[in-house]
Amino acid sequence: MNNASHEEIRQLFNHADRILLASHVRPDGDAIGSLLGLGLSLEDAGKEVVMVLSDGVTANFRFMSGYEKICTKVSDDKSFDLVITLDASDPERIGNAIGNRNIDLNIDHHVTNLHFGKHNLVDPLATATSEILAEHLESWGLKFTKPIAEALLTGLxxxxxxxxxxxxxxxxxxxxxxxxxxxxxxxxxxxxxLIDRSYAQINYWGYALEKMERKDRLVWTALTLADRKMAGYNGNDDADLNTLLSSIAECDVTVLFVEQNNHHVKVSWRSKPGFNVSELAFSFNGGGHPAAAGADIEGTLEEVKKDVLEKTTGYLKKITKGKINNGN
Ligand SMILES: [Mn+2]
Structure with a gap:
């Protein structure tokens, strides 16, 4: 699966006036940073730019300049010369933000990327989509300004x-x-x-930590809709609880279940070196990286928990057995 050349990307930008850029649902710093980094630089180059995130910008990233330009939906009758997705391994990850438009350029760093764009630039060795942009923006004829550099450094x-x-x-x-x-x-x-957190966020963690369970070297817990309400937390994301869970020394893999509206659960896995949880996420139609991956799964929290924990336990057994057989 070939990547577009930098000359091809430069030409795509040169020949487009109206450009639509989108990134994934429950946006993280890299989704917002890469979206703003490329969006603002194309705007500086005189393009008419629309940036869209179906979940909008989460409150903790509203310090980024230009965030207020990001909208949550583009009307279907608006036409664009170029449609770009950033940091999305799969078009489904964009949510309903861009309707059923074809994607001209897919820029991403997830190893599980499906190369769904007409043109693709996927670099799984890059630590962030923002890193890809920091490396190549100038070779596409675009320039860095302070807000662009801030957006990309936040992503990184x-x-x-x-x-x-x-x-x-x-x-x-x-x-x-x-x-x-x-x-x-x-x-x-x-x-x-990374450091600043809201009271509601830590309070939300508290509900999940109370329910945390452990079996051998696997740790899991859930953030439910009821927890979210009680804690007064506004987002539908993991509230960065994954970072805390992955710091637990006695485990190899952690699983966090975040209950969403409409009968589905967002599941995320984190793992220590030597494990590849992106395979697990992929088996649930999700994606990610060897050490951090996620999937959106249909079902009640109890159903999803049962299925995911079964498969994760099976995966851990297989890997651990393999390690013993290899003598390491
Ligand atoms: Mn990323």
Missing amino acids: ITDTIGFRTSNMSPKALKLGAKLMEAGANLPDLYNKS
């Missing part, structure tokens, strides 16, 4: 949880430095995107 910081995920590379660190040189303030963005 959040997807690497502060430059510490196992896929971290010298290249990502160098591109981080390049973004700092373009005006982004690392400590400030680090604090705003």
Whole structure:
């Protein structure tokens, strides 16, 4: 599956006036950062740009300049010369934000990406979609300004949880430095995107932590709709509880169930090095990275929990057995 050349991408941008950009549901820092990074740079190049996220910008990322330009839906009768998705491994991840438009350019770093665009730029070695943009924006004829550098550095910081995920590379660190040189303030963005939390968010964690369970080296818990209501938490995301769960030393894999409206559950897996939870997510039509993956699964919380825990336990048994057989 071939990637588009940088010259091809430059030509796509040159020949388009009206450009639609979208990223995934329950947006994280990289979804918002890559969307704003590319969107604002195309706007600076004189293009008419529409940026869309079907869930909008979560409250904790509203420090990013230009976020208010992001809308939640584009009317079906509006036409565009170019439709771009960012940080989405699968068109379903975009939600209903762009209707059934064809996707011209798919820029992403998930190893499970389905290469669904007419043109694709997928780099699974990149730590973030924002990293791909930081590396190539200039070769596409676009420029960095301070807000663009801030958006991309936020994406890089959040997807690497502060430059510490196992896929971290010298290249990502160098591109981080390049973004700092373009005006982004690392400590400030680090604090705003990874450290600052709301009272409701921590309170929401409390409900899930009370229910946390453990079997061998597997830990799991759930955030229910009732918990969300009681804690007064506004988002439908994991409230970054995954970061806390993955810090538990005694486990290899953690699973978090986030109950959504309309009979479906968002499931996310986190794993230690040596495990690949993206395979598990993929088997539930989800996707992600070896150490962090997720899927949206139809069913009640109890049904989904049973199915997911069964498959995850089976996967862990298979891997552990393989490790023993290999003598390591
Ligand atoms: Mn990402």
